[in-house]
Amino acid sequence: MNRMALVFPGQGSQYVGMGTAWHSGFTEADRLFEEAADILGYDLKALCMAGPITQLSRTFYTQPALLTISVIAFRRYMHEIGMIPEFSAGHSLGEYSALVSSGVLAFGDALRLVQERGRFMEEAAVAKLGSMIAVRGAEPGAVEEFCRLHSTVDQPAVIACYNSPNQYVVSGHRTSVAVVAGELEQRGAQITRLQVSGPFHSPLMQHAADRLAAELQRYTLNEAKWPVISNVTAQPYPDVDSIRQGLILQMTQPVRWIQTMQYMANHGVKQGVELGPRTVLKNLAKEINTAIEVLSLDRDLDRVELERRFSIRNWIACSLSLAVSTPNANWNEDEYRKGVILPVRRLEELLRNSESGSGPLPAAEQRLEILECIRLVLQTKQVSEGEQKVMLEHLRREQDGAISNFN
The missing domain is CATH 3.30.70.250 (Malonyl-CoA ACP transacylase, ACP-binding)
Incomplete structure (x- = not known):
């Protein structure tokens, strides 16, 4: 199986107009921008879209802006692609985006945290030493x-x-x-x-780290839906307490991005998706030269390639074909109607909706429902557990898309 990871960029990736190509017309983006404006007290969307770049590049403003744009990118990805990753990871600030994606932090809480983090970092750098x-x-x-x-x-x-x-x-x-x-x-x-406001990820950030430690106590962290890799250890966080500690240590410790990518490659990841502005992590992946190929949502050709590789329509069609072609060994009419006919009709409905572009469910939810339909069909048709496992594994491989040397 070609495992997937989601990666999120950090400070330095910002630019005026970032994300326009993929959050324009996406209603979820408008909702997140509105929530951000309520929390931050200023129009973040206007700052992201129109600048000025001098303000957007100030750490205090950059961090909430990048977090919001990256979370919008993640929501768009889940709506249109919906593949659950094996891991997520973020570069420096991007680690907060990764934690939101995996459900550890609520978006609003993460936004408040990074706003304060940006303030602490700016104030720690005020002496310009x-x-x-x-x-x-x-x-x-x-x-x-x-x-x-x-x-x-x-x-x-x-x-x-x-x-x-x-x-x-x-x-x-x-x-x-x-x-x-x-x-x-x-x-x-x-x-x-580098044109930055302070000596980030160095011992000179210790005071800012101490202030962040106190701020973190105000927020609830949840168990991750999938593993998030720590910048500090380049290993998945084992529990919520280690996440708190990792976010504090991250302020004064190095970002181990080479080791992070190598860890993912060593654990079977072949495909990465960069969710946020620019293609910094895509370019670093090429230099690190692991087996991981990264596609960036901020690059037009990459978005087209993502949709081709992980087409929800194609996967529904494969699933429907499997449901229909699997031999039946259950002649109980009532069980067959509930466990085969109804799930097949639902798959047909999902396929029609996908072809017409009218599907009401995000792709992530559709993928889960499709798997449940297939499991029910196979169980009802009395396919052995061993054969079910082989069929579902084959279906997951179909879902994983075709990895290529696309650049």
């Missing part, structure tokens, strides 16, 4: 060693993000980071100074 750089063309061991050599307790420099084998981010006190940058440039590395 920190900076961040992106590093290309250097071995991670060399970057780690230079950070160690040129750090002090008061002026740290650390790797903030393990983004890909070709890209690392260093964060910390501007003096130490500048020395590390100079050392790496002398050895041929490419350095980009």
Whole structure:
């Protein structure tokens, strides 16, 4: 089976007009924007659609904006594709989007949390003592060693993000980071100074982390519907308490994105879907060079390919064919009517609705109902448990789509 993961981008992916192509005309998007405006006290949709970019790029505004756009993307994905993922993961801020997607955090609670998180991070950076750089063309061991050599307790420099084998981010006190940058440039590395408001994912964020720890106590976290992978450990969170701790540690610890993608690949994930603005995580996946291919909802060709691979109409047709063609060994008319005829009629109705574009149910709900219909048909026709398992596994493979070298 080609397992799927949902991935959510973090700060730096924002742009004016983000998500227009896939939230325009989606009524759920309007509802979420309205909820966001009520919670935040300003028109988030107007900021996302019209800017200005100077405001949209301020951490205090960026974080609620990216969370909202990513949650809209997830809701659109579930409405039109509806494949339940094996895992979800988010890069830095994107971890909050991943937690909303899996049901750990309610959207409104997550929005309030990231607004405060953005405030804490901005206020921690007000002294302007920190900076961040992106590093290309250097071995991670060399970057780690230079950070160690040129750090002090008061002026740290650390790797903030393990983004890909070709890209690392260093964060910390501007003096130490500048020395590390100079050392790496002398050895041929490419350095980009990032336009950010603070030294994120470094020890200089400890005060902000302490404030976030107190804020987190105000919110209820639920059990995840599917595993969410921690930025800090690159492992799925085992329980709710570990999620709280992970979100606090994330403020001062590095984002282990390489390790996150490798964990998913090692556990059978072949397909990733990036839900949010731009294609940053899609591009990093290529550099990490695992077996995972990422399609981005923010890229027109990728959206078309997602719809082709995971067409709900095609899957209903496959399911209907299986229901009709499976031999029957049950001659009880009443059981046959309830357990075969009625489920087949329901599948036919879902297929007609899908072909006409009038289906009232989101794709995720349809997929669950289809599986229940098929199980009922197979049980009623008295198919053995072993054969049922094989048939359902084959049907799930049909649902998983065709993985290709699509770019």
